[in-house]
Amino acid sequence: MSNKFRDHLGRPIVAVTGMGVITSLGQGLEDNWAALSGGRSGIHNITRFPVNELSTRIAGTVDFIDLPVANSVERSYAMARETTLEALAQAGLSGDFNGPLFLAAPPVEPEWSARFELADRAGPAEKPADAYDRFLAAMRERPDPAFHEAVLFGSISERLADRFGTRGLPVTLSTACASGATAIQLGVEAIRQGRTERALTVATDGSVSAESLIRFALLSALSTQNDPPEKASKPFTKDRDGFVIAEGAATLVLESLESAIARGAKVYGIVKGCGEKADSFHRTRSSPDGGPAIATIHAALEDAGMGEDAIGYINAHGTSTPENDKMEYGAMLSVFGERLKSIPVSSNKSMIGHTLTAAGAVEAVFSLQTILTGTLPPTINYQNPDPSIELDVVPNVKRAQQVSAVLSNSFGFGGQNASLVLAAEPQ
Amino acid sequence: MAKSDKDVVITGIGLVSSLGVGREAHEALILGDSAPAPIVDTERFAPYPVHPLPAIDWSQQIPKRGDQRQMENWQRLGVFAAGLALDDAGFKDDADACASMDMIVAAGGGERDINVDSIIVDEALKRNDREALLNEKLTTELRPTLFLAQLSNLLAGNISIVHKVTGSSRTFMGEEGAGVSAVETAAARIRAGQSTHALVGGAFIAERLDIILMVEAIKGHQTGEWSSIWARDKDHGGGMIMGSVGAFLVLESRGHAEARGARIYATIEQVEGDRGNRADGKLEKRLERMVEGAKPELVMSGTTGFHDLAAREKAFFQAKFPEAAIRGFGGLIGHSVEAQFTTGIGLAAMALGAAKPVAPFDKDHEKAMTKPAATALVTTIGHQRGEGVALLAANA
Numbered sequence: 001m002s003n004k005f006r007d008h009l010g011r012p013i014v015a016v017t018g019m020g021v022i023t024s025l026g027q028g029l030e031d032n033w034a035a036l037s038g039g040r041s042g043i044h045n046i047t048r049f050p051v052n053e054l055s056t057r058i059a060g061t062v063d064f065i066d067l068p069v070a071n072s073v074e075r076s077y078a079m080a081r082e083t084t085l086e087a088l089a090q091a092g093l094s095g096d097f098n099g100p101l102f103l104a105a106p107p108v109e110p111e112w113s114a115r116f117e118l119a120d121r122a123g124p125a126e127k128p129a130d131a132y133d134r135f136l137a138a139m140r141e142r143p144d145p146a147f148h149e150a151v152l153f154g155s156i157s158e159r160l161a162d163r164f165g166t167r168g169l170p171v172t173l174s175t176a177c178a179s180g181a182t183a184i185q186l187g188v189e190a191i192r193q194g195r196t197e198r199a200l201t202v203a204t205d206g207s208v209s210a211e212s213l214i215r216f217a218l219l220s221a222l223s224t225q226n227d228p229p230e231k232a233s234k235p236f237t238k239d240r241d242g243f244v245i246a247e248g249a250a251t252l253v254l255e256s257l258e259s260a261i262a263r264g265a266k267v268y269g270i271v272k273g274c275g276e277k278a279d280s281f282h283r284t285r286s287s288p289d290g291g292p293a294i295a296t297i298h299a300a301l302e303d304a305g306m307g308e309d310a311i312g313y314i315n316a317h318g319t320s321t322p323e324n325d326k327m328e329y330g331a332m333l334s335v336f337g338e339r340l341k342s343i344p345v346s347s348n349k350s351m352i353g354h355t356l357t358a359a360g361a362v363e364a365v366f367s368l369q370t371i372l373t374g375t376l377p378p379t380i381n382y383q384n385p386d387p388s389i390e391l392d393v394v395p396n397v398k399r400a401q402q403v404s405a406v407l408s409n410s411f412g413f414g415g416q417n418a419s420l421v422l423a424a425e426p427q
Numbered sequence: 428m429a430k431s432d433k434d435v436v437i438t439g440i441g442l443v444s445s446l447g448v449g450r451e452a453h454e455a456l457i458l459g460d461s462a463p464a465p466i467v468d469t470e471r472f473a474p475y476p477v478h479p480l481p482a483i484d485w486s487q488q489i490p491k492r493g494d495q496r497q498m499e500n501w502q503r504l505g506v507f508a509a510g511l512a513l514d515d516a517g518f519k520d521d522a523d524a525c526a527s528m529d530m531i532v533a534a535g536g537g538e539r540d541i542n543v544d545s546i547i548v549d550e551a552l553k554r555n556d557r558e559a560l561l562n563e564k565l566t567t568e569l570r571p572t573l574f575l576a577q578l579s580n581l582l583a584g585n586i587s588i589v590h591k592v593t594g595s596s597r598t599f600m601g602e603e604g605a606g607v608s609a610v611e612t613a614a615a616r617i618r619a620g621q622s623t624h625a626l627v628g629g630a631f632i633a634e635r636l637d638i639i640l641m642v643e644a645i646k647g648h649q650t651g652e653w654s655s656i657w658a659r660d661k662d663h664g665g666g667m668i669m670g671s672v673g674a675f676l677v678l679e680s681r682g683h684a685e686a687r688g689a690r691i692y693a694t695i696e697q698v699e700g701d702r703g704n705r706a707d708g709k710l711e712k713r714l715e716r717m718v719e720g721a722k723p724e725l726v727m728s729g730t731t732g733f734h735d736l737a738a739r740e741k742a743f744f745q746a747k748f749p750e751a752a753i754r755g756f757g758g759l760i761g762h763s764v765e766a767q768f769t770t771g772i773g774l775a776a777m778a779l780g781a782a783k784p785v786a787p788f789d790k791d792h793e794k795a796m797t798k799p800a801a802t803a804l805v806t807t808i809g810h811q812r813g814e815g816v817a818l819l820a821a822n823a
C-alpha cells in the first residue's frame with residue numbers, strides 16, 4: 001500500500017496541523033519566535049520565592065499566566081490549556097477533539113504551603129519526626145479533597161480531557177527531560193497503529209520551586225553564573241557550568257496526513273521519525289561513549305527512512321551542562337562524521353533555559369518553525385567556544401537558511417533518550 | 428479467536444505482595460481450594476490497616492549493595508518485581524533480549540524524607556519567614572540520593588541499570604490509570620508490530636505516611652480491622668486498605684514467544700481504559716462498552732473497596748455475567764494504585780496458565796469455581812478516576 005499518504009514502511013504519514021507554545025519569552029508561537037530568532041533570552045532573576053542561601057538565583061520561570069492558585073499543578077495546567085487552545089485554533093478544530101491525549105507533565109508533590117497549613121491546624125510535635133502523624137490527625141478531623149486532587153498525577157490530564165473532549169484514557173507520562181518528545185512519539189505511534197486519525201500531544205512544566213531548584217542544585221546540574229541572568233545558559237562554550245531551570249509548555253496537534261488533507265487543514269510539517277534508547281550506565285550520567293544517544297539518533301533516522309545526509313539542521317538538547325554538551329557532540333559526531341561540521345546545530349536552551357518536561361515538545365515546535373520560516377535560531381552567549389566541540393552552533397545571531405529536515409534531541413536523567421526527525425510537508 | 432503472530436501473550440509474571448515473593452508462591456496460595464487469610468498490619472499505622480511487604484532478600488534481584496542503597500523501598504520493590512518477571516520469562520540472562528526490550532512503568536512518586544519534612548514544619552511553626560526558612564533547611568538537609576529516589580522515572584531508570592532493559596523506557600503516571608495505559612500501550616504496540624517484547628508494571632508501597640496522608644485527605648481508608656472488601660462498614664472509614672505490591676509482566680508477540688519456545692500463560696484479547704463522569708450510570712455504560720463480546724468465567728476485580736464503587740462494580744458484573752466467579756484481589760493483598768492493574772492481570776494469568784480454579788479470596792462473598800476458567804476479565808476502577816478492563820484467554 002504505497003501512496004502519498006503512506007511512509008516508507010507503508011504507515012500513515014503523521015502531519016502537524018496545529019502548534020502552540022509558552023516559554024519565559026512569552027505566550028504564543030508568534031511572540032516566541034520573534035524573541036527566539038532575535039536572540040533574546042527569557043532567563044531572569046527569580047522573584048517567585050526568596051533566593052537566600054541559594055547558589056542559583058535565576059530561572060526561566062513563566063510568571064505572566066493568570067492562576068487561581070499559584071502552585072505547580074495550576075501553572076502546569078494553565079500553560080497546557082493555553083498552548084492547546086492556540087494549537088487547536090491553528091488547526092481549525094473546535095468542539096470535542098475526539099482523539100487520544102498524551103500529556104508530558106512534571107511529577108508533583110504537595111506544596112510546602114499545604115504542609116505548613118496542615119502543621120498549623122495540627123497539634124505541636126510530641127516526638128521527633130512526627131509531622132505526618134500530626135498531618136493525619138488534622139486530616140481525620142477535616143478532610144481536604146483539594147489536597148488530594150492537587151497531588152494526583154492524573155489531575156492535569158483529567159482537566160484537559162474534559163476541557164477539550166479527548167477520547168479514552170489520557171496518558172500522563174514522564175521520561176524526565178525527554179518527556180515532550182515521548183509524548184509526540186506516543187501520538188505518532190497511535191496514528192500509525194490506525195487507532196486514531198488524530199492525537200493531541202501536550203507537554204507542560206510549571207514546577208519551578210525552591211525545592212525543585214535545590215534538588216537540581218544538589219546534583220550540581222544548575223548554572224551558578226547568576227549575573228547577568230541572560231548570559232548563564234551558554235551551550236557548547238568552554239565556560240558552560242550547568243543548565244538554567246525553566247518553565248514552558250507546547251501542544252502539537254498530530255493528524256494523519258490523509259485526514260489533514262481531506263479536511264483541508266494546513267500542514268505545518270511532518271513527524272517523520274522517532275527514536276529512543278535507554279541508558280543503563282548511571283542514574284544521572286550518560287554513557288561516556290554516547291552509545292545510547294547514538295543508537296537513539298540512528299533509530300530516529302531509520303524510523304524516518306532517511307539517511308544522515310538528509311538532515312539539514314539539528315535542534316540540540318544542548319543543556320549547557322559540561323557533560324551533556326560533550327556527550328551530545330560525541331554522539332552527533334559518531335552519527336554524522338565529518339559532515340557534522342557543516343550541519344548547523346543550535347540550542348534553544350541558550351535563550352529559554354531547560355523547560356524540563358516540556359523541552360522536547362517546545363523544541364519540536366521551534367524545529368518546525370525553523371523549517372517553515374527558513375530561519376535558524378541562534379545559540380546565544382557563544383563567546384568562548386569549547387575547542388573540543390567543533391560545531392557550527394549558529395553563534396549569537398540567527399541565519400537565513402532553508403532546511404527540509406531537522407533532528408531534535410532530548411536526553412534526560414534516568415537514562416532517557418529520545419530523538420525526533422521533523423520535516424517539511426511533502427510536495 | 429484465531430491465533431496470530433501478533434497476538435499479545437503473557438510470558439512472565441513477577442509478583443510480590445504481603446502473601447509472599449514470586450509467581451509460584453502466589454499460585455500455591457490462590458489456586459488451591461481455599462485462599463489464605465490476608466496478612467494485615469493494624470498496628471504500625473493505626474488506625475489505618477495495611478498489607479505489608481513480605482520478607483524480601485533484595486540481593487536476589489538487586490545483587491549490588493550500591494544499587495540497593497541508591498533506592499528507597501518503592502523503587503527497590505519495582506526493580507525486584509521486574510527482575511522476577513524477567514526471570515520467569517527466561518529473559519534474565521539474555522542480554523540481547525533485554526537490550527531490545529521495551530519498558531513501560533506505571534509510577535507514582537518516591538518516598539518523602541519524613542525526618543526532613545518534620546524538621547522543617549516544626550521550625551516553621553516558630554517563624555514567620557517560612558519561605559526563607561525553607562531555603563535554609565532544604566539546602567542543608569536534603570540528600571541528593573533521595574531526590575533520585577523520589578523521581579518517578581527513576582524506577583524505570585533503575586530497572587535499566589540493574590537488569591539492563593534498554594530497548595526503550597517510558598514512565599506513565601496518573602494513579603490506577605497509569606497501569607491501565609501501560610498495558611494498553613504495550614499491547615497496542617505489539618499488535619501493530621511496533622514492539623516484540625515488553626516489560627510492563629509498577630510497584631506500590633502502602634507503608635508510607637506520605638501516601639497514607641494522600642488517601643486520608645478524602646477519608647478513603649478503612650480504619651481499625653480488616654474486613655471483607657465487598658462489605659466494608661461505612662462507620663469505619665472509606666473502604667480502602669492499601670497493600671505493598673510489586674507487579675511486573677513480560678508481554679510478547681505470539682510470534683516472538685513461540686520462536687523462542689516460551690511458556691505462555693495467557694493471551695490478552697482486549698485491553699482498554701476510559702474515563703469520565705461516573706454519575707447516573709455513566710461508569711456502568713463505559714464498562715458495558717469495554718466488556719462487549721466478553722464471556723468470562725472469572726472476573727479478577729481490582730476494586731478499591733470504596734463502598735459505592737465496590738457495590739456498583741459487583742452489581743454490574745453479577746448482572747452481566749451471572750455465571751462468572753468474582754475475585755476481589757484487593758481484599759486479599761490490598762489496593763496498590765499504579766500496580767493494581769498489572770497485579771490483577773498477573774493473578775488471572777496464573778489461573779489461566781495453570782488451568783486451575785481460583786480459590787475464593789473471601790468465602791462469605793465469593794463463590795467457588797467448579798472448573799478452571801478459559802477466559803478472565805481483569806478490572807481496575809480508579810479510586811478517583813479512570814477505569815480499565817483486560818480480557819485474558821487461556822492459551823488453548
